[in-house]
Amino acid sequence: MFNQLLINGLIAGAIYALVASGFSLIYSICKFVHFAHGAVIAVAAYILYALFSLLGMNFWLAVILTIILISIFGLVMNLVYKQLRKRKASNVILLIASFALLILIESLILLFFGADVKTIGFIKIAKGLEILGAIITPLQIFIVISSFILFVLLFFLMKRTKIGKAMRAVSDNKDVAEIVGISSERIYMWAFIIGSAIAGVGGILIALEQNLEPMMGTHLIIKGFTAAIIGGIGNIPGAILGAFLLGFSENFGIWFLPSGYKDAIAFIILFIFLLFRPQGILGIRKK
Amino acid sequence: MVSRRPAEEDVIKIGFIGPLSGFGAAWGIEQKNAIDIAVEEINNGGGIKGQKIEVIYEDGKCDGKEATTAAQKLINLDKVKILIPVCSAETLAVAPIAEENKILVMAVWPTNPAVSEAGDYIFRNSYSDEDTARVMAETIGTNYQSVGIITELTDYPVGIRDTFKKYFEGQIIEEEYQPNSMDVRTQVMKLISQNPEAILVNPNSPATGLAILKQLKELDFKGALYGNFFGSSSEVINAEEAQGMIFFADPVVEDSPIKAQLFTKYQNEYNKKPDFEFAVAATYDAIYILKQAIEQVGVNPDKIRDYLYNLKDFQGALGTYGFNEKGDMIGVFPSVKQIINNEVVKY
Numbered sequence: 065m066f067n068q069l070l071i072n073g074l075i076a077g078a079i080y081a082l083v084a085s086g087f088s089l090i091y092s093i094c095k096f097v098h099f100a101h102g103a104v105i106a107v108a109a110y111i112l113y114a115l116f117s118l119l120g121m122n123f124w125l126a127v128i129l130t131i132i133l134i135s136i137f138g139l140v141m142n143l144v145y146k147q148l149r150k151r152k153a154s155n156v157i158l159l160i161a162s163f164a165l166l167i168l169i170e171s172l173i174l175l176f177f178g179a180d181v182k183t184i185g186f187i188k189i190a191k192g193l194e195i196l197g198a199i200i201t202p203l204q205i206f207i208v209i210s211s212f213i214l215f216v217l218l219f220f221l222m223k224r225t226k227i228g229k230a231m232r233a234v235s236d237n238k239d240v241a242e243i244v245g246i247s248s249e250r251i252y253m254w255a256f257i258i259g260s261a262i263a264g265v266g267g268i269l270i271a272l273e274q275n276l277e278p279m280m281g282t283h284l285i286i287k288g289f290t291a292a293i294i295g296g297i298g299n300i301p302g303a304i305l306g307a308f309l310l311g312f313s314e315n316f317g318i319w320f321l322p323s324g325y326k327d328a329i330a331f332i333i334l335f336i337f338l339l340f341r342p343q344g345i346l347g348i349r350k351k
Numbered sequence: 352m353v354s355r356r357p358a359e360e361d362v363i364k365i366g367f368i369g370p371l372s373g374f375g376a377a378w379g380i381e382q383k384n385a386i387d388i389a390v391e392e393i394n395n396g397g398g399i400k401g402q403k404i405e406v407i408y409e410d411g412k413c414d415g416k417e418a419t420t421a422a423q424k425l426i427n428l429d430k431v432k433i434l435i436p437v438c439s440a441e442t443l444a445v446a447p448i449a450e451e452n453k454i455l456v457m458a459v460w461p462t463n464p465a466v467s468e469a470g471d472y473i474f475r476n477s478y479s480d481e482d483t484a485r486v487m488a489e490t491i492g493t494n495y496q497s498v499g500i501i502t503e504l505t506d507y508p509v510g511i512r513d514t515f516k517k518y519f520e521g522q523i524i525e526e527e528y529q530p531n532s533m534d535v536r537t538q539v540m541k542l543i544s545q546n547p548e549a550i551l552v553n554p555n556s557p558a559t560g561l562a563i564l565k566q567l568k569e570l571d572f573k574g575a576l577y578g579n580f581f582g583s584s585s586e587v588i589n590a591e592e593a594q595g596m597i598f599f600a601d602p603v604v605e606d607s608p609i610k611a612q613l614f615t616k617y618q619n620e621y622n623k624k625p626d627f628e629f630a631v632a633a634t635y636d637a638i639y640i641l642k643q644a645i646e647q648v649g650v651n652p653d654k655i656r657d658y659l660y661n662l663k664d665f666q667g668a669l670g671t672y673g674f675n676e677k678g679d680m681i682g683v684f685p686s687v688k689q690i691i692n693n694e695v696v697k698y
Contacts, residue, residue: 065544072536079534171372179376180626181558181586189592191571201569274533275565277558279373283531315537323538324504327529 067198069315075204077311078211079273081304082266083288084295085214086259088303091292092235093255096158100141102285103169104260108134108267109276110173113182123186131264138260141165142253166281174278182276207269214262215304222300227254235298290334296347305345309333363404363650365641366425368411368418368445369437369459374531374556375413377584378627379437382459382634383408385625386435388616389638399645404638411436413555415444415506422448432652435637437630439463440506446470455652457641457659459634463510467677472652474659474678476633476640476669478602480510483579483685487511487599488518490687490698491549491577496521498577499547501538501563503555505530511553511579522547530555533562539570549575552596557584564592582690585626589693596690597698601629602669602683609668629669636667 087101111133115126144165145158153161192201222228233241234251242248270284287310288303295306310330317329337344367386370379386406394403407429409421418441425431426448433455436442442461446469449456458466458475462483466475491498498519502512504527516523524545526538542550550572554560560581567576568591575597581587582598604610613635618624625631641655643665648654663673663681672682689698 065540068540069537072540075536076534174372174376179372179374179380180584181556181561183561183586183590189565189568192569199570275558275561277374278376279531280533283533318537319541322527323535323541324527324529326532326538 065319067196069319070312071195071198071200071204073312073315074208074308075200075311076315077308078208079266079270079284080287080291080307080310081211082207082214082262082269083284084291084303084307085218085300086262086266087285087288088292088295088298088300089218089262090255090259092298092300093231094145094252095235095238096145096155097162097289098141098145098259099159099162099285099289100165100169101162101259101263102281102283102288103166104134104138104141104263104281105267105270105284106173106276106278106281107137107169108264109271109280110177110182112268112271113177113184113276116186117182117184127268130268131261134264134267135257135261138256138263139253141260142256146249146252166285170278170281177278179278184271184276187272203269203272207273210265210269211304211307214265215301218300218304221258227251231255287330290330293334294337294344296344299344299346302344302346309345361402363399363402363645364429364431365404365406365433365435365638366422366429366431367406367408367435367437368421368425368441369408369435370413370441371408371410373412373414374558375438377556378460378630379411379413381625381627381631382437384617384621385613385631385634386638388613388620389635393638393642399642404642406435406638407431411438411441413438413440413505415440417441418444419448426452426454432650433457433641433655435459435634436461437634438507439466439510442466442473442475443469443506446473449473453652455655457637459637460630463506464514465510467679471678472656474656474674476636476672476674476680477629478683478685479679480507481514483599484511484514485518486685486687487551487577488515488520490597490599491551491575492520495548495575497524497547497549498522499524499526499542499545499550500553501526501528501535501542501550502553503528503530503532503559505555508553508555508579515551528559531559533559535559535563536566536570539563539566539572543567543570543572547574549577551577551579552581553579554581557581557587561587561590561593564590564596568592582688582695583627588690588695593690594692598688598690599685600688601627601685603686604628604632604668605670607668607670609666613668632668636665636669639667640665 090098112130115121192199230246291307291310292303295302318326411418422445436445436458439461442458450470456473460477462480464481502508526542528535578598583600587593644655644658687698688695
């Protein structure tokens with residue numbers, strides 16, 4: 065029982081981590097809340113559905129194409145924000161714009177694909193593998209491993225690569241970074257490309273695991289946003305940590321509490337953090 | 352200064368409040384299509400005593416709050432005298448406002464038992480989940496003494512669960528989840544760990560229902576599977592994890608000339624047969640019921656109400672039927688079907 069709860073928490077946490085990490089990357093660099101990130105995940109899922117299930121493309125080819133297309137899609141979204149930034153829009157305006165984009169994109173998905181749930185029939189559904197008394201399917205194992213690999217890759221990206229350093233510089237202090245010759249607009253572009261590519265991977269895995277419906281982006285970004293704040297907004301490893309904390313507390317929580325409280329647990333934790341440690345687990349308190 | 356055109360009197364305005372977005376859009380949009388077909392037929396045939404019908408569509412999202420806002424707008428701004436809500440949540444939210452303003456409500460798919468007592472002006476040409484839950488309890492109770500129910504926390508599934516508990520005589524194990532949750536693995540695990548002989552999957556829409564079926568299969572549940580209406584969705588019927596599930600669905604819409612004509616038109620116009628046959632037929636009928644009433648007594652909610660209470664033999668796509676003293680439809684019962692080999696068969 066305990067082992068199954070652990071596994072359930074791990075799977076939930078990994079899914080939240082896939083959402084929260086890209087979102088946190090974009091926030092930490094561009095410094096505004098990109099709610100439409102949820103829509104990016106949904107679009108990636110539907111692109112894979114369109115390529116694989118509707119057009120009959122080879123699955124792996126469809127995956128690669130999806131990630132490429134969704135990174136471009138992320139770039140297009142950045143163009144929208146860029147226009148607003150040119151007019152000196154405040155971060156609140158960008159947040160509202162991101163809400164608008166989220167609603168617009170989900171409505172377009174509803175328009176083109178319809179409201180019924182869609183499935184991507186690539187993986188046969190069968191009893192999961194039994195490990196230490198708990199059941200987990202190969203896909204779920206893959207999702208958990210992917211989130212760990214993501215964690216490691218993001219760590220290396222931010223700490224060891226030139227572009228990562230430039231990203232940290234812009235995140236720390238945009239104006240000083242520009243003085244040193246780093247183009248912040250170029251870095252924003254990279255943030256959206258990488259963040260959206262991560263969202264693409266997330267969308268593909270979530271589509272396989274949870275099926276697709278037009279509102280999936282909203283539900284995912286609410287949890288992803290919560291995880292990012294708990295972990296420390298602007299801190300990418302923190303977002304992943306927050307995601308797993310959320311996954312575990314929800315699943316262990318409803319072992320003891322009535323199941324209807326599952327979502328309440330997420331928001332209670334958020335509330336506690338905002339009250340007592342607003343910088344999150346790994347965040348640094350800014351004076 | 353903008354003045355109101357007196358030409359408004361030439362049009363009979365009816366307000367529709369149904370899910371045009373969100374999970375309910377799966378049927379809400381089909382119902383809107385049915386209304387479009389009915390309205391076009393009537394208006395092309397000269398309207399109702401020379402007046403054309405205009406239906407104003409509002410998106411209720413199958414949600415009480417949205418429906419309330421929509422109703423306020425339709426009644427106060429558009430000055431409609433007749434409302435057509437869809438879901439139980441929408442109908443129950445709209446009912447008090449309609450009662451207070453003396454607006455006629457012809458609801459087209461709310462199955463929650465509470466609608467029977469919702470008011471004098473409230474009618475529905477839909478069956479009640481009082482019957483659905485009773486049929487569920489009888490069917491499951493014939494074979495099993497213990498059943499686990501996993502319920503989505505919205506009006507329709509909760510109505511089913513609460514009524515089911517009244518009728519089922521064996522042991523009931525309950526689990527529940529927040530609306531639209533796709534990850535209910537732990538709740539499913541809790542349910543299976545108590546070893547029920549059968550599990551009744553009780554979601555608000557096929558999206559979460561399918562997720563539960565998938566998780567049941569992954570966790571290797573070996574007992575019997577039952578479901579609510581979500582089994583009618585084509586995605587569910589073709590899903591591997593749904594095979595063998597027995598579900599309780601809308602009454603079968605018997606073949607008839609009206610049904611054939613409606614569905615052929617639907618197919619021609621929208622390039623597919625409707626997924627939700629009962630809902631589409633009921634909605635189409637609702638427009639014609641209102642037409643018949645208005646032809647007899649005019650656009651007067653009080654007179655239409657009295658007319659409908661006395662109507663016992665309306666002939667529509669759903670067959671020949673009328674309303675009882677509670678405004679409920681007389682004479683239809685939910686059907687019991689099973690999904691076998693990607694097809695639906697009578698159980």
